[in-house]
Structures are given as C-alpha cells and as structure tokens.
Amino acid sequence: MKDTSHLPVVRAVSTWLITLRRPLVAVAALAIVAVAPVHAQTTGTAFCDTDMVATIKNVFTLIQFGGPLIGGVIALGSTVALPAVSRADRKKEVTEMRNQAVIWGVLVAPLGTAIIAFLLNNVVVGGTSCGF
Structure with a gap:
C-alpha cells in the first residue's frame, strides 16, 4: 500500500499558494516596475x-x-x-x-x-x- 499521509499537507500548501497567487504576482510586477525608476536616479x-x-x-x-x-x-x-x-x-x-x-x-x-x-x-x- 502507498503511504498517503502527506496528501493533506500537499493539499494545504497548494490551497495556500492558490490563495496567494494574485498578491504574489502583484508584488512581483510592482518590484519589476518600481525598481526601474530608482536605477534612473543614480546621479x-x-x-x-x-x-x-x-x-x-x-x-x-x-x-x-x-x-x-x-x-x-x-x-x-x-x-x-x-x-x-x-x-x-x-x-x-x-x-x-x-x-x-x-x-x-x-x-x-x-x-x-x-x-x-x-x-x-x-x-x-x-x-x-x-x-x-
């Protein structure tokens, strides 16, 4: 028999990633956009x-x-x-x-x-x- 004791943990992690998908994408997009003007203001x-x-x-x-x-x-x-x-x-x-x-x-x-x-x-x- 296969050991299926880890399935609830996998489901919990996948549910957590799905709920945080939009905020993570927003933070990644903001990091890409917000870093570029800082590079332009060096000197x-x-x-x-x-x-x-x-x-x-x-x-x-x-x-x-x-x-x-x-x-x-x-x-x-x-x-x-x-x-x-x-x-x-x-x-x-x-x-x-x-x-x-x-x-x-x-x-x-x-x-x-x-x-x-x-x-x-x-x-x-x-x-x-x-x-x-």
Whole structure:
C-alpha cells in the first residue's frame, strides 16, 4: 500500500499558494516596475544629459522670453492703436486687451517660469546639477 499521509499537507500548501497567487504576482510586477525608476536616479549629471531636460529648458526659454515678448507687443500695439479707435466700447476692449497683455505676458509668464524652475531645482532628483 502507498503511504498517503502527506496528501493533506500537499493539499494545504497548494490551497495556500492558490490563495496567494494574485498578491504574489502583484508584488512581483510592482518590484519589476518600481525598481526601474530608482536605477534612473543614480546621479544628477546623468539626468542632465537626457532629451527630457533639453525639452524642459526649451519650454522654459519659450515661456520666459516669449511671454513678455508677445505680451509687450500686444500691449504696445493696443496702446498705439487706442487713439485710432473711435467707439467707446472698442476703446474699452482695446484697453482691456492691453491690461491683460501686461498682466499675463509681462508679469505672470516670468513668475511662472521662476516658480517652476524653483520646483524643478528643489524637487526633481538631479535638478540642481542641471541648473534649470
């Protein structure tokens, strides 16, 4: 006769593995996914050589210089065009356009760039060595 005294233990182990199958797969998948970003954050100089940093710097340049440039042109154009407008409602619209151009283009765009640069320099790993 065969010894079947180990069958309850085998059944218990297989039932235990079946119930833990999903959490084990989730932990294994998380370990694979969560380890990759840690490898990318080894040194700040390696981060500075990526294309993402070049793109961020280009966007900053556009915001920092393009915002005041476009805002200044709109404000100057509306100021020059204001005497040529005869209707009162049009004058009000042109004056409002000038005010919005000064507020958003000349004041907010450089401030937004400074705030985002501060966050990237102090929050992003390796950001201080890139000099945003």
